[in-house]
Amino acid sequence: MKKKITMIILAMFLVLFPAIIWATGQAEKGPVKLTIAGRDGGYGKAMQIAVDEYMKKHPDVSFEVLKLPGASLYEKVVIDMKNAVGTYDVIMIDDPIATQFQKAGWLTNLDELYKKKGLSLDPDLISTAVKLGRYPYTDSGTLYALPHVGNVELFAYRKDLFQKLGLSKPAKWDDVLDAAKKIRESFPDVYGVVFRGVKGNPIVAGFLPIYWAFGGKVLVNGKPALDSQQALNALKFFLKLKQYAPEGVAMYNSAQVKDALYGGKAGIVTEVWPSWVPKLNDPNESRVVNKVEVTTHPGEVEKSSPMIGVWLLGIPKASKHHDAAFDFLQFITGKEMQIKMADEVGLAPTRDSVYKVAKLVSKYPWYPVQNQALKNAVGRPRTTKWSELENIFGTYLQLALIGSMDPEKALKEANAKMKEVLE
């Protein structure tokens, strides 16, 4: 009896084992399914447009698109790539954190894939945006990610109010302060200036164009440099500006800034991202149709210093579909797709030629300015510790903003904390 059972088990094993091996092989050869870890909101909509278009042309490829908030996306991709699980085939990467992924060696070398396919990088892609996907951060660094969303920080003001007050486009930050004061005094229902004041990334992103224009530096030779006179001048100016901002500006994030802008409550917005303004001239969404000028930031002791904040697309090394993922990357960063995504959801292009498409320029009159800003933009420091540094900077900036700490002390303490992190 025992012999019989052993024989049956052995026979089953001999039949099933090759069957399993064959089935596994079939699964790899079968239709490709790409899993994309991307962002939510407008970015998610744009990704879906690209995916739907790609599937029309490649019915053999299917997709799973994860539309995640920024923090959740970061956690998921880090854990997945660190353990080389290979769940994701394409990932969206915020440019300051790309350095971590590149240094850790978690991303596929795109230069090699270009070579393998006999292709080359299209020079139409704007070089400042492309550079963010390279490591080291130089024009000749190895390419690990392609620029997908050409975000660059812009500046907006109500040209109708400026006209009424006899003001011209601010050339310096002092002109901004003067204009904010006049708007607040002349139009009680309109805030002179609006920006993001939430601690961490929002307040830092809002403050950096001012900080850089005043000559401030975050890191010099890899060491924090917040304890300079230039940094103090910038922060003191920021606090002067705050007098004409909403009282609750410390809790203003993108939603509140957009509400103020679209609702006609903001005279000046010191931080505008392209994804915030696609419906600015849509009468169904905006009360300020054709009343807002979107332009570049003023300078001060330094020239205009818009901040670049590109979303990149990379292929994790552990992905099982490098070729298919690379093909999709070529498709989504191609001219045709960038025009479609810009037109339908206002996604900021990363190609020079797309900024010159007449249909888009008439819809988004600030495109020539945005294109210039993107080409001259300044990137945040390339360090693997940026998340920590930004959080420290953002916390102390907010303490100064709400008056809990004087500006000099805030900068000194932030500088000391940053030093600890970098040691």
Place this chain on the structure above:
Amino acid sequence: MKKNIFYYLIFAPALIVIVFLTVYPIVNVFHMSFFKYNYLSDTKIFIGLKNFKRIMGDDLFHTAFLNTIVFSVVATFIEVSLGIFLALLFYGQFFGKRVFMVMIIFPMMLSTMVISALWKTLYHFDIGLLNYVLRSIGLKPIGWLINPKIALFSIILVDIWQWTPFAFILIHAGLNTIQREIFEAASIDGANYFKTLIHITFPILSGQILLVILLRTIDTFRIFSKVYALTQGGPGNATETLTYYVYREGFTYFNLGRAATASIYILIVIAFISYFYLRNIIGEESV
């Protein structure tokens, strides 16, 4: 002996699950706390007790610890007090009792993120309903989430709104198990309402109340989602809490050694609180 083996065999599957899902992670966290371990860069250096020293000397950790204690004590005290008050109120009979009961329980059934989004709108300094009401009656608006002296209490208020029903339900259930004859006998003996409350109701309910205090203390000590959704620890560091500190160290900076060390401090405090309450609830010998 055979009986013992039988019990152990029955107990074994549960024990294995507990060892893998509870004991192993705790041991692993203890192990990690002795390392400078950055998950991103994959650097893991043994540093002994340096993480413990560093965290004990970290101002932000002190603030987070103090805020967590304040949050836990104030929220638990008010939630349990209100829960007792409501349970006593609903012990009597009145018109519409069932409808009111459902209304009171409603906040507890909602997701914390939904509740936070709702309260964030209510608390908005410029366009929030609360400040609109204050302005319309001639009062100054309050910086519910932007004033560092008020922000923590604003989050406590949201927790009270959400979790008082939980205290109410448990105490109400306990109250309904007391035989009504006891109250009738006390009344015949001449005891008034407050004497009955202090000498009969509360002593009988003490176990139930202590259990509610224990559960709410542990839960409020782990406060995370409301802070994450409402203030992200701000303004400044006014609403930093221990779990938010651990989250940031662990999942934003991926400093797993430091996150593990901070978790151990939380574990120690929760274990101490639990021991204290359980000793009172179950009795000293059983603990």
